[in-house]
Amino acid sequence: MSSPFHGPPRDKSQFISAQLAGDQTVVFTFYHGVYRMAQGIAAFPDGGMAKYDVDVNILGTFHIPSGKLTVVRRQKNRDWQPGQGHFHVVMTRGPVALISEAGQVRDGYTSGVKHYILNITTHELKPVWLKEELAEKGYALSEMHIANDEGTLLLISPTLEEDKRQMFWDRDASIIPQLWLRYPTGEYVKVAACRHFERVAGDDIIYWQPTTRIFYAFNIKTRQTRPLPGYKQPPYQDVTEGVSADK
Numbered sequence: 524m525s526s527p528f529h530g531p532p533r534d535k536s537q538f539i540s541a542q543l544a545g546d547q548t549v550v551f552t553f554y555h556g557v558y559r560m561a562q563g564i565a566a567f568p569d570g571g572m573a574k575y576d577v578d579v580n581i582l583g584t585f586h587i588p589s590g591k592l593t594v595v596r597r598q599k600n601r602d603w604q605p606g607q608g609h610f611h612v613v614m615t616r617g618p619v620a621l622i623s624e625a626g627q628v629r630d631g632y633t634s635g636v637k638h639y640i641l642n643i644t645t646h647e648l649k650p651v652w653l654k655e656e657l658a659e660k661g662y663a664l665s666e667m668h669i670a671n672d673e674g675t676l677l678l679i680s681p682t683l684e685e686d687k688r689q690m691f692w693d694r695d696a697s698i699i700p701q702l703w704l705r706y707p708t709g710e711y712v713k714v715a716a717c718r719h720f721e722r723v724a725g726d727d728i729i730y731w732q733p734t735t736r737i738f739y740a741f742n743i744k745t746r747q748t749r750p751l752p753g754y755k756q757p758p759y760q761d762v763t764e765g766v767s768a769d770k
Contacts, residue, residue: 526559528561530559532559532576535554535556535606536554538552542620543615544584544617546587548584550584552612553580554609555579555581556575556606557575557577558606578599578606579598580610581594581597582610582622583595595641601629602635603626603627604628607625607627608626610623614669615643616669619640619643623637624637639651653676656705657678660711662680662682663682665680666680667679675743677720678703678705679700679720681700698718700716701714702716702730712746714748717730717732719731719733721738728740728742729751739751
Protein backbone atom coordinates (compact mmCIF):
# COMPACT_ATOMS: atom_id res chain seq x y z
CA MET A 524 0.00 0.00 0.00
CA SER A 525 1.31 3.42 -0.94
CA SER A 526 1.64 6.29 1.50
CA PRO A 527 2.19 10.05 1.27
CA PHE A 528 5.93 9.40 1.64
CA HIS A 529 6.48 6.19 -0.32
CA GLY A 530 5.00 4.91 -3.53
CA PRO A 531 3.55 1.50 -4.42
CA PRO A 532 5.62 -1.65 -3.80
CA ARG A 533 8.08 -2.79 -6.44
CA ASP A 534 9.29 -6.38 -6.51
CA LYS A 535 12.98 -6.75 -7.44
CA SER A 536 13.28 -10.44 -6.53
CA GLN A 537 15.68 -12.36 -8.75
CA PHE A 538 18.13 -15.24 -8.94
CA ILE A 539 21.63 -13.92 -8.25
CA SER A 540 23.82 -16.90 -9.18
CA ALA A 541 23.75 -20.64 -9.76
CA GLN A 542 26.30 -23.37 -10.46
CA LEU A 543 26.01 -27.06 -11.19
CA ALA A 544 27.81 -29.20 -8.60
CA GLY A 545 28.67 -32.54 -10.19
CA ASP A 546 25.83 -33.52 -12.50
CA GLN A 547 22.92 -33.78 -10.07
CA THR A 548 22.73 -30.71 -7.83
CA VAL A 549 22.44 -27.00 -8.52
CA VAL A 550 23.63 -24.57 -5.85
CA PHE A 551 21.78 -21.28 -6.24
CA THR A 552 21.29 -17.91 -4.58
CA PHE A 553 18.13 -15.83 -4.70
CA TYR A 554 17.20 -12.34 -3.55
CA HIS A 555 13.66 -11.61 -2.33
CA GLY A 556 13.25 -7.85 -2.28
CA VAL A 557 10.22 -5.56 -2.22
CA TYR A 558 10.71 -1.81 -1.87
CA ARG A 559 8.82 1.47 -2.22
CA MET A 560 10.38 4.59 -3.68
CA ALA A 561 10.32 7.81 -1.72
CA GLN A 562 7.84 10.38 -3.00
CA GLY A 563 6.57 13.81 -2.14
CA ILE A 564 8.52 15.67 0.50
CA ALA A 565 10.39 12.46 1.40
CA ALA A 566 12.04 12.54 -2.04
CA PHE A 567 13.40 16.08 -1.55
CA PRO A 568 16.06 17.12 -2.52
CA ASP A 569 17.87 14.13 -4.05
CA GLY A 570 15.26 11.41 -4.46
CA GLY A 571 15.20 10.28 -0.84
CA MET A 572 15.61 6.75 0.46
CA ALA A 573 13.57 3.77 -0.66
CA LYS A 574 11.72 1.84 2.05
CA TYR A 575 12.23 -1.93 1.96
CA ASP A 576 9.27 -4.07 2.99
CA VAL A 577 11.16 -7.30 2.23
CA ASP A 578 14.97 -7.60 2.13
CA VAL A 579 15.97 -11.26 2.30
CA ASN A 580 18.88 -13.24 0.80
CA ILE A 581 18.52 -16.97 0.18
CA LEU A 582 21.03 -19.77 -0.41
CA GLY A 583 19.71 -23.13 -1.56
CA THR A 584 20.25 -26.34 -3.48
CA PHE A 585 18.14 -28.14 -6.06
CA HIS A 586 18.61 -31.89 -6.54
CA ILE A 587 17.79 -32.51 -10.20
CA PRO A 588 16.87 -36.25 -10.16
CA SER A 589 14.45 -35.95 -7.23
CA GLY A 590 13.33 -32.38 -7.76
CA LYS A 591 14.04 -31.65 -4.09
CA LEU A 592 14.54 -27.99 -3.24
CA THR A 593 16.40 -27.17 0.00
CA VAL A 594 16.77 -23.72 1.51
CA VAL A 595 20.13 -23.77 3.27
CA ARG A 596 19.98 -20.21 4.61
CA ARG A 597 17.18 -17.63 4.51
CA GLN A 598 18.70 -14.44 5.90
CA LYS A 599 17.02 -11.11 6.57
CA ASN A 600 19.40 -8.32 5.65
CA ARG A 601 20.65 -6.66 8.83
CA ASP A 602 24.38 -6.25 8.07
CA TRP A 603 24.34 -4.56 4.66
CA GLN A 604 22.84 -1.48 3.11
CA PRO A 605 19.26 -2.19 1.94
CA GLY A 606 19.15 -4.30 -1.19
CA GLN A 607 22.74 -5.55 -0.80
CA GLY A 608 24.61 -8.44 0.81
CA HIS A 609 23.49 -11.00 -1.75
CA PHE A 610 24.82 -14.55 -1.51
CA HIS A 611 26.90 -15.55 -4.53
CA VAL A 612 28.15 -18.98 -5.59
CA VAL A 613 31.84 -18.37 -6.25
CA MET A 614 32.66 -21.94 -7.31
CA THR A 615 31.94 -25.59 -6.62
CA ARG A 616 34.07 -28.72 -6.50
CA GLY A 617 32.65 -32.14 -5.70
CA PRO A 618 30.51 -31.82 -2.56
CA VAL A 619 31.91 -28.37 -1.68
CA ALA A 620 30.82 -24.88 -2.66
CA LEU A 621 32.49 -21.56 -1.86
CA ILE A 622 29.91 -18.86 -1.15
CA SER A 623 30.43 -15.12 -0.79
CA GLU A 624 28.28 -12.38 0.67
CA ALA A 625 29.22 -8.78 -0.07
CA GLY A 626 28.11 -5.18 -0.26
CA GLN A 627 28.28 -1.92 1.62
CA VAL A 628 27.95 -2.43 5.37
CA ARG A 629 24.88 -1.18 7.22
CA ASP A 630 26.70 1.13 9.65
CA GLY A 631 28.59 2.94 6.89
CA TYR A 632 29.27 2.81 3.19
CA THR A 633 32.54 0.88 3.28
CA SER A 634 32.68 -2.33 1.28
CA GLY A 635 32.68 -5.67 3.07
CA VAL A 636 32.80 -9.35 2.17
CA LYS A 637 32.13 -12.62 3.96
CA HIS A 638 32.78 -16.19 2.81
CA TYR A 639 31.28 -19.56 3.62
CA ILE A 640 32.07 -23.18 2.83
CA LEU A 641 28.94 -25.17 2.00
CA ASN A 642 28.84 -28.95 2.27
CA ILE A 643 26.38 -29.67 -0.51
CA THR A 644 25.59 -33.15 0.84
CA THR A 645 24.87 -32.26 4.47
CA HIS A 646 23.95 -28.59 3.85
CA GLU A 647 26.32 -27.52 6.63
CA LEU A 648 27.36 -23.90 6.10
CA LYS A 649 30.56 -22.74 7.81
CA PRO A 650 31.84 -19.13 7.80
CA VAL A 651 35.48 -18.65 6.82
CA TRP A 652 37.13 -15.31 7.56
CA LEU A 653 39.48 -15.26 4.57
CA LYS A 654 39.96 -11.51 4.28
CA GLU A 655 40.61 -11.07 8.00
CA GLU A 656 42.86 -14.11 8.35
CA LEU A 657 45.06 -13.06 5.45
CA ALA A 658 45.19 -9.46 6.67
CA GLU A 659 46.65 -10.70 9.96
CA LYS A 660 49.51 -12.16 7.91
CA GLY A 661 49.91 -8.92 5.94
CA TYR A 662 48.23 -10.18 2.76
CA ALA A 663 45.14 -9.27 0.76
CA LEU A 664 42.46 -11.57 -0.56
CA SER A 665 42.68 -11.69 -4.35
CA GLU A 666 42.07 -14.98 -6.19
CA MET A 667 40.47 -18.15 -4.76
CA HIS A 668 40.18 -21.79 -5.77
CA ILE A 669 38.76 -24.90 -4.12
CA ALA A 670 41.74 -27.26 -4.04
CA ASN A 671 40.04 -30.53 -3.05
CA ASP A 672 36.75 -32.15 -2.06
CA GLU A 673 37.50 -31.63 1.65
CA GLY A 674 37.23 -27.86 1.29
CA THR A 675 40.92 -26.93 1.25
CA LEU A 676 41.24 -23.52 -0.41
CA LEU A 677 44.03 -22.16 -2.59
CA LEU A 678 44.40 -18.41 -2.15
CA ILE A 679 46.58 -16.25 -4.38
CA SER A 680 47.42 -13.18 -2.30
CA PRO A 681 49.62 -10.12 -2.75
CA THR A 682 50.74 -8.13 0.27
CA LEU A 683 48.35 -5.45 1.48
CA GLU A 684 50.64 -2.80 -0.01
CA GLU A 685 50.93 -4.63 -3.34
CA ASP A 686 47.17 -5.03 -3.47
CA LYS A 687 46.86 -1.27 -3.84
CA ARG A 688 48.86 -1.61 -7.07
CA GLN A 689 47.09 -4.74 -8.26
CA MET A 690 45.89 -3.07 -11.46
CA PHE A 691 49.55 -2.93 -12.51
CA TRP A 692 50.26 -6.67 -12.09
CA ASP A 693 50.77 -7.13 -15.81
CA ARG A 694 53.33 -4.30 -15.94
CA ASP A 695 54.95 -4.47 -12.50
CA ALA A 696 57.03 -7.64 -12.24
CA SER A 697 57.92 -6.80 -8.65
CA ILE A 698 54.42 -7.77 -7.51
CA ILE A 699 54.75 -11.47 -6.68
CA PRO A 700 51.83 -12.87 -4.70
CA GLN A 701 51.97 -15.80 -2.31
CA LEU A 702 50.17 -19.05 -2.96
CA TRP A 703 48.51 -20.12 0.30
CA LEU A 704 46.59 -23.25 1.20
CA ARG A 705 43.90 -22.93 3.83
CA TYR A 706 43.03 -26.34 5.23
CA PRO A 707 39.55 -27.07 6.68
CA THR A 708 41.08 -26.86 10.18
CA GLY A 709 41.86 -23.18 9.54
CA GLU A 710 45.60 -23.83 9.20
CA TYR A 711 47.46 -21.82 6.57
CA VAL A 712 50.45 -23.25 4.68
CA LYS A 713 52.50 -21.20 2.25
CA VAL A 714 52.98 -23.00 -1.08
CA ALA A 715 55.28 -20.59 -2.90
CA ALA A 716 55.90 -17.01 -3.91
CA CYS A 717 54.73 -17.10 -7.49
CA ARG A 718 52.48 -15.20 -9.88
CA HIS A 719 52.16 -18.10 -12.31
CA PHE A 720 49.65 -20.58 -10.88
CA GLU A 721 48.82 -23.22 -13.48
CA ARG A 722 46.10 -25.49 -12.09
CA VAL A 723 45.08 -28.02 -9.45
CA ALA A 724 45.71 -31.59 -10.60
CA GLY A 725 44.61 -34.28 -8.15
CA ASP A 726 46.37 -33.47 -4.88
CA ASP A 727 48.94 -31.20 -6.56
CA ILE A 728 49.09 -27.43 -6.86
CA ILE A 729 51.00 -26.82 -10.09
CA TYR A 730 52.81 -23.57 -10.77
CA TRP A 731 55.90 -22.37 -12.62
CA GLN A 732 58.69 -19.88 -12.05
CA PRO A 733 59.54 -17.45 -14.88
CA THR A 734 63.25 -17.30 -14.03
CA THR A 735 63.75 -21.01 -14.77
CA ARG A 736 60.59 -21.90 -16.75
CA ILE A 737 60.38 -25.00 -14.54
CA PHE A 738 57.03 -26.27 -13.32
CA TYR A 739 56.59 -27.38 -9.70
CA ALA A 740 53.99 -29.39 -7.84
CA PHE A 741 53.07 -28.85 -4.19
CA ASN A 742 51.22 -31.85 -2.76
CA ILE A 743 48.28 -30.92 -0.54
CA LYS A 744 48.56 -34.08 1.57
CA THR A 745 52.34 -34.50 1.97
CA ARG A 746 53.04 -30.74 1.86
CA GLN A 747 56.14 -31.45 -0.20
CA THR A 748 57.28 -29.61 -3.33
CA ARG A 749 58.84 -31.36 -6.30
CA PRO A 750 59.98 -30.08 -9.71
CA LEU A 751 58.18 -31.26 -12.83
CA PRO A 752 60.82 -31.22 -15.58
CA GLY A 753 59.28 -31.69 -18.98
CA TYR A 754 55.77 -30.93 -17.70
CA LYS A 755 53.36 -30.38 -20.53
CA GLN A 756 50.14 -28.46 -20.23
CA PRO A 757 46.99 -30.48 -20.91
CA PRO A 758 46.29 -30.62 -24.66
CA TYR A 759 43.63 -28.31 -26.00
CA GLN A 760 40.98 -29.41 -28.46
CA ASP A 761 41.66 -28.27 -32.00
CA VAL A 762 38.53 -26.34 -32.88
CA THR A 763 39.90 -25.27 -36.27
CA GLU A 764 39.67 -28.74 -37.85
CA GLY A 765 37.23 -28.67 -40.72
CA VAL A 766 36.73 -24.90 -40.45
CA SER A 767 37.28 -22.78 -43.52
CA ALA A 768 37.71 -19.03 -43.72
CA ASP A 769 36.51 -18.99 -47.31
CA LYS A 770 33.36 -16.99 -47.89
